[in-house]
Amino acid sequence: MNGRAVPGTPRPGSYFTVSRTWRSGDTVRIAMPFRLRVEKALDDPSLQALFLGPVNLVARSSATGHLEVGLYRNTGLSGDLLPTLTPVSGRPLHFLLDGTEWAPFFEGTEDPAHAYFRRSEPRVVLGGTDSGVANPARADGTTLLDDVWAAAPFRGKGALVAHVRSTVEEWVTAGLLARGDGERVVRTARTATYAD
Numbered sequence: 001m002n003g004r005a006v007p008g009t010p011r012p013g014s015y016f017t018v019s020r021t022w023r024s025g026d027t028v029r030i031a032m033p034f035r036l037r038v039e040k041a042l043d044d045p046s047l048q049a050l051f052l053g054p055v056n057l058v059a060r061s062s063a064t065g066h067l068e069v070g071l072y073r074n075t076g077l078s079g080d081l082l083p084t085l086t087p088v089s090g091r092p093l094h095f096l097l098d099g100t101e102w103a104p105f106f107e108g109t110e111d112p113a114h115a116y117f118r119r120s121e122p123r124v125v126l127g128g129t130d131s132g133v134a135n136p137a138r139a140d141g142t143t144l145l146d147d148v149w150a151a152a153p154f155r156g157k158g159a160l161v162a163h164v165r166s167t168v169e170e171w172v173t174a175g176l177l178a179r180g181d182g183e184r185v186v187r188t189a190r191t192a193t194y195a196d
Helices: 144-149 157-173 177-190
Strands: 038-039 044-052 056-058 094-095 099-104 116-121 125-128 130-136
Touching: 125 144, 125 177, 130 177, 144 157, 157 177
Parallel strands: none
Antiparallel strands: 038 044, 044 056, 044 116, 056 099, 094 099, 125 130
């Protein structure tokens, strides 16, 4: 408020009250850090929609089939998928991913758009580093990377590496991942660099 923090703790889903005698020229600045997230289709979890906070982002593409999109490759310790997207300069809420523009659904342009995409994470990539290991999946479609990032946010790189190690061990024990491949994934987790 007027350049100073207002005391109090905002709670999700509720109002934050600022009680004061208001004067002409008072300025309130609000920061709402939105995270990039996906919502899975009920009948097919690999079919997903992309949201930045409450804003549904659609891919502007003339492709006639579902776009295949990977989002985990640059995920940071927070688990936020946003580092995978590149902001378009001068166009708020517009991003590029693999050469395709993603924009708010509410813009309602006449451009062909995809509200849903097919999630595709073919290889285990952590912190932008490819482990060289195929990303295994269970019968329900849940992948090793899904299990790794479901535990985010991580307190630090050590916490992420420990979780990768335990997740890999579960997958190896279940016969879903070869021990040598699991070791390569853990090595990659240790050597990769992650954003906060």
